[in-house]
Amino acid sequence: MNKTLIALLITQLITLPFLSSTAMASDDNHEESHGDSHEQGHKDEHTQKGPHGGFLLTNNVLDLELKLTQFAGNTELRIYGFNNNKAVDINQLDVTINVQRLSEEPQLIRFKAEDDYLVSTVSVNEPHSFKLDVMARYKGAEINYHYEQEEGRTTLSEKAVERAGIKTDIAKAGSVELTDTLFGVIAPTAQSTVEVMAPYTGLVNDIFVSIGQNVKKGEKLASITNRETLQNYTIKSPITGVITEQYLKRGELASSALMQIVNLETVWVELSAFPDNIEKLAIGQSATVYDLHHHLNAQGEVFYIAPMMSGGHIARARIELKNPDGHWRPGMHVNSDISTAKVGAAVRVKAIAIQEFNGKPSVFIKSGNVFEVRPVKLGAKNSEWVEVLEGLSPNSEYVTENSYVIKADILKSGASHSH
Numbered sequence: 001m002n003k004t005l006i007a008l009l010i011t012q013l014i015t016l017p018f019l020s021s022t023a024m025a026s027d028d029n030h031e032e033s034h035g036d037s038h039e040q041g042h043k044d045e046h047t048q049k050g051p052h053g054g055f056l057l058t059n060n061v062l063d064l065e066l067k068l069t070q071f072a073g074n075t076e077l078r079i080y081g082f083n084n085n086k087a088v089d090i091n092q093l094d095v096t097i098n099v100q101r102l103s104e105e106p107q108l109i110r111f112k113a114e115d116d117y118l119v120s121t122v123s124v125n126e127p128h129s130f131k132l133d134v135m136a137r138y139k140g141a142e143i144n145y146h147y148e149q150e151e152g153r154t155t156l157s158e159k160a161v162e163r164a165g166i167k168t169d170i171a172k173a174g175s176v177e178l179t180d181t182l183f184g185v186i187a188p189t190a191q192s193t194v195e196v197m198a199p200y201t202g203l204v205n206d207i208f209v210s211i212g213q214n215v216k217k218g219e220k221l222a223s224i225t226n227r228e229t230l231q232n233y234t235i236k237s238p239i240t241g242v243i244t245e246q247y248l249k250r251g252e253l254a255s256s257a258l259m260q261i262v263n264l265e266t267v268w269v270e271l272s273a274f275p276d277n278i279e280k281l282a283i284g285q286s287a288t289v290y291d292l293h294h295h296l297n298a299q300g301e302v303f304y305i306a307p308m309m310s311g312g313h314i315a316r317a318r319i320e321l322k323n324p325d326g327h328w329r330p331g332m333h334v335n336s337d338i339s340t341a342k343v344g345a346a347v348r349v350k351a352i353a354i355q356e357f358n359g360k361p362s363v364f365i366k367s368g369n370v371f372e373v374r375p376v377k378l379g380a381k382n383s384e385w386v387e388v389l390e391g392l393s394p395n396s397e398y399v400t401e402n403s404y405v406i407k408a409d410i411l412k413s414g415a416s417h418s419h
Helices: 003-014 158-164 403-413
Strands: 055-057 063-071 074-083 093-100 107-114 117-120 130-138 141-149 153-155 167-170 172-188 193-197 202-207 220-226 232-236 241-246 257-262 266-273 286-291 297-305 315-322 333-350 355-357 360-367 370-375 377-381 385-390 397-401
Touching: 055 141, 063 130, 074 093, 074 107, 074 130, 093 117, 153 403, 172 315, 172 377, 172 385, 220 257, 266 333, 286 315, 333 377, 333 397, 355 403, 360 403, 370 403, 397 403
Parallel strands: none
Antiparallel strands: 055 063, 063 074, 074 117, 093 107, 093 130, 107 117, 130 141, 153 370, 167 397, 172 266, 172 333, 193 257, 202 220, 220 232, 241 257, 266 315, 286 297, 286 333, 297 315, 333 385, 355 360, 360 370, 360 397, 377 385
16 A cells, blocks of 8 residues: 555545534535635535425434424424434424524523424524524433534634724613704894894994904994984994894995894704604704704704694794804704604614625624624614614624624625634
8 A cells, every 4th residue: 555545545534524423513614715814614514404404413212303494474493303214293202402692691492393393482583503402302212412503603813803993882771862854944043133223314424344244242333424413423233243234335325224233153943844743843852953064063952843834834943053153154054853752772782883684684793703693673773873672682792893894704705714
């Protein structure tokens, strides 16, 4: 026997697949050069399938076939029993399964008889990535099986996580504020606009200000010569504000308004509320106002809701805003998020954490250097937070920033792999 043949026999002996005595689950391992990383195969390809297309757990006393089946919108686990390749009396078979998922407490699943199989009493949620400890009782015998399956999972080194800018947070309980977004226009308040009048008819001798100029209360605005007495008098600013209109020029007859002054330290947001908005609006509700380019936002409160709708089935509502630096200019179009309700969420995550995976809203959890997709059912949401009704346990560590990197890595391989 030459050296080449001996080396070949040794290689084959080393690479023989290992099958446990209680589970028929195969590992197909492969490696691929990937820069400073490499990939490993996944545990969801099984050499032995049952007659119903499920995977087999074998024992010399009893074989079990486990099959995940979609029914009425839920995923149920069905179990078929076989002895010597013949179906057993399902009423003589009792099975419980302890399910261990990544970063979750173990879940005990019980079954009930239905037709020629046992069916789980609870839905088995995605991802179907878990370790199963199966305990079966059949004709007085107790048989234990173990089975593992992984999907939607990837492992990244600490350097890869840092390089990708991946950030995480902890899923906890909290409130989710519900908002209605209304369109609005900035306007001066009713008390902030003044038309400066000449108390006596006369000629305008001089004007000391111009449009756009800021003036203080008591500052000189113009000099007028009374037409009847020919005496000069000075007009002063009644408020602090900015000159927005100037109606007369030097030498013209002052018999009406000279100019307009507006104080913009406080402004209104004139909101357009449709019937479905009005039902949720109330005086005192908080609001976040932001310009259409999201350059700045400000906080205010709803202080007025019109008692009547306009001809276009729109009601006016108003928010008052402080405007110390003059950013909110009259005529500016804005959006306002009105807080209409608050929901107490048992689990909430940041909105930026939600990704669509296989057509379902999902988050990616982290345990050590392992990341796994979690399809979730969502509830109340706003631009910052989302309520998670199903699919994520409290205190789970989940990816908040750059989760698309995890998604792409899982989709690239289609299964679990390591970096």
